[in-house]
Amino acid sequence: MRWVRVKTQNGPSYGIINNDIISLVRGNLFETIELTGEEIKLANAKIMVPLEPKTFYAAGLNYAQHVIEQAKANNREPNIPDEPHVGYRANNALIADGEPIIKPNDSSEEFQYEGELVVIIGKKGKNLTEDEALDIVFGYSIGNDISERKWQREDRTMWRAKNSDTFKPLGPWIETDVDLNSLTTRVTVNNREVISFKTNSMIFGVKKFISTMSKYLTLVPGDMIWMGTEGHSENLKIGDVCKVSISGIGTLSNQIIADK
Amino acid sequence: MRWVRVKTQNGPSYGIINNDIISLVRGNLFETIELTGEEIKLANAKIMVPLEPKTFYAAGLNYAQHVIEQAKANNREPNIPDEPHVGYRANNALIADGEPIIKPNDSSEEFQYEGELVVIIGKKGKNLTEDEALDIVFGYSIGNDISERKWQREDRTMWRAKNSDTFKPLGPWIETDVDLNSLTTRVTVNNREVISFKTNSMIFGVKKFISTMSKYLTLVPGDMIWMGTEGHSENLKIGDVCKVSISGIGTLSNQIIADK
Numbered sequence: 001m002r003w004v005r006v007k008t009q010n011g012p013s014y015g016i017i018n019n020d021i022i023s024l025v026r027g028n029l030f031e032t033i034e035l036t037g038e039e040i041k042l043a044n045a046k047i048m049v050p051l052e053p054k055t056f057y058a059a060g061l062n063y064a065q066h067v068i069e070q071a072k073a074n075n076r077e078p079n080i081p082d083e084p085h086v087g088y089r090a091n092n093a094l095i096a097d098g099e100p101i102i103k104p105n106d107s108s109e110e111f112q113y114e115g116e117l118v119v120i121i122g123k124k125g126k127n128l129t130e131d132e133a134l135d136i137v138f139g140y141s142i143g144n145d146i147s148e149r150k151w152q153r154e155d156r157t158m159w160r161a162k163n164s165d166t167f168k169p170l171g172p173w174i175e176t177d178v179d180l181n182s183l184t185t186r187v188t189v190n191n192r193e194v195i196s197f198k199t200n201s202m203i204f205g206v207k208k209f210i211s212t213m214s215k216y217l218t219l220v221p222g223d224m225i226w227m228g229t230e231g232h233s234e235n236l237k238i239g240d241v242c243k244v245s246i247s248g249i250g251t252l253s254n255q256i257i258a259d260k
Numbered sequence: 261m262r263w264v265r266v267k268t269q270n271g272p273s274y275g276i277i278n279n280d281i282i283s284l285v286r287g288n289l290f291e292t293i294e295l296t297g298e299e300i301k302l303a304n305a306k307i308m309v310p311l312e313p314k315t316f317y318a319a320g321l322n323y324a325q326h327v328i329e330q331a332k333a334n335n336r337e338p339n340i341p342d343e344p345h346v347g348y349r350a351n352n353a354l355i356a357d358g359e360p361i362i363k364p365n366d367s368s369e370e371f372q373y374e375g376e377l378v379v380i381i382g383k384k385g386k387n388l389t390e391d392e393a394l395d396i397v398f399g400y401s402i403g404n405d406i407s408e409r410k411w412q413r414e415d416r417t418m419w420r421a422k423n424s425d426t427f428k429p430l431g432p433w434i435e436t437d438v439d440l441n442s443l444t445t446r447v448t449v450n451n452r453e454v455i456s457f458k459t460n461s462m463i464f465g466v467k468k469f470i471s472t473m474s475k476y477l478t479l480v481p482g483d484m485i486w487m488g489t490e491g492h493s494e495n496l497k498i499g500d501v502c503k504v505s506i507s508g509i510g511t512l513s514n515q516i517i518a519d520k
Contacts, residue, residue, distance in 0.1 A: 052314075054312075054351055055350045055351050055352055057350075060416060060417060085415075085416050085417055085419075086417055086419035086420075087416075087417040087419070088348040088349075088350065088417070088419075089348075090315045090317075090348060090477065091314055091315050092315055092477045092478050092479075092480070093477070104476065126425070155345075156320060156345050156347075157320060157345055157346055157347040157348070159345075159346035159347070159348075159473075159476070159477075160346075160476045163476075163477060164476040164477060165386070165476065165477050165478055213419075216364065216419070216420045216423075216424040216425065217350065217352045217353070217419075217423060217424060217425050218352050218425050219352075220352070223352075
């Protein structure tokens with residue numbers, strides 16, 4: 001099932017997508033919902049960020065080639081982690097499919113995409129085994145972890161580098177029926193493919209990540225985990241349209257614009 | 261004015277404290293509220309975490325002696341930052357005044373307190389000057405940034421070190437009438453004072469922090485910033501009661517207990 005969050009006259013509403021029609025619902029996405037009877041065309045919908053997470057988690061270095069590329073860029077030896085690195089991102093940076101990514105005036109040309117699988121948590125979980133981990137997953141979405149690499153080298157916490165306003169495109173929706181092993185992530189810039197990789201070729205997969213996190217922290221409905229990206233990223237410049245597609249989920253599209 | 265969040269039969273409710281009485285309110289703390297007419301005795305109230313923030317920000321190294329002590333513990337030269345370090349903490353870790361801090365079974369003896377001033381944001385703000393920065397502050401509370409130092413050295417992101425469940429006591433309430441320059445932070449362990457410092461002797465004060473953050477990110481009502489701590493921390497052991505007091509705000513008290 002495909003869940004989308006849209007702007008309506010009565011505020012934000014979730015809906016279920018069937019073909020090109022959205023059937024609106026009321027209630028809590030993670031508890032009980034019911035159809036309102038209202039339908040709108042997907043083409044006419046104003047799509048919103050699918051979720052403002054309770055806690056916004058992000059995998060640090062979670063694909064082998066990305067670890068190697070990042071190490072090379074920083075003149076360091078690559079160091080493949082032996083345990084998941086659990087990081088954080090910030091809600092201020094979230095934007096929806098179709099909304100512009102604003103490139104800050106003082107950012108460098110090293111302004112880059114990172115196409116990522118996003119895990120949406122739907123149930124409470126603590127001390128989960130890897131076998132239990134996927135039981136608390138509600139569904140999956142797509143994220144673009146926009147990164148300013150000069151700031152990433154300078155900032156101890158990556159706050160500007162990864163969490164400036166508009167740096168976290170998310171969407172367009174949440175898909176619940178996903179076979180992780182069949183997914184391919186593909187990023188294009190102005191419709192030119194810049195990278196394509198097997199989404200599930202992670203150093204630490206979703207099960208391992210959730211299981212490890214849940215040893216120390218309680219995951220709750222509405223938490224979100226971005227799973228990291230693969231390979232090398234190119235620079236984005238003003239005017240570029242960057243799309244992240246994951247097969248079976250959808251395509252997240254955003255244009256880079258100049259700061260006012 | 262002193263705002264407290266309490267458990268009631270109808271769910272969480274904010275209230276205003278006058279002497280030993282809480283007057284309950286309805287509405288949004290940052291927009292319009294009105295008195296419900298209900299009153300409860302503070303002594304009988306079940307105090308909750310005063311706020312589950314939208315984004316949970318934390319100053320990294322923000323007091324000179326703490327920078328020196330942390331460098332010494334890590335066999336490094338101290339490096340006083342020349343710009344604010346904006347970090348993040350996670351909502352899963354929040355607990356209220358009086359609730360137990362659970363020491364994980366596999367944590368080391370380097371299990372330590374950090375008494376901190378907490379800033380609660382009440383208005384939206386972007387690109388604020390230092391003169392404008394305090395206009396978006398709603399009030400102040402008290403935090404104990406519980407830290408496992410062995411994990412802090414090992415984890416690139418401090419996720420276990422600082423964000424394991426129960427590692428972020430917050431409260432007991434939010435005080436809106438505060439003169440930052442007059443405040444003293446005092447931490448006791450089993451009623452023995454372990455540190456006392458001028459709360460506002462920060463490397464980067466609240467104005468500078470908010471102004472710097474707001475260059476890149478929009479602060480919104482319900483965001484929270486923990487301002488860092490001073491000096492050296494001692495180890496806490498199971499059974500210890502750790503209290504953080506800030507003059508004019510209150511006292512946050514929590515006991516360390518063993519994991520099940």
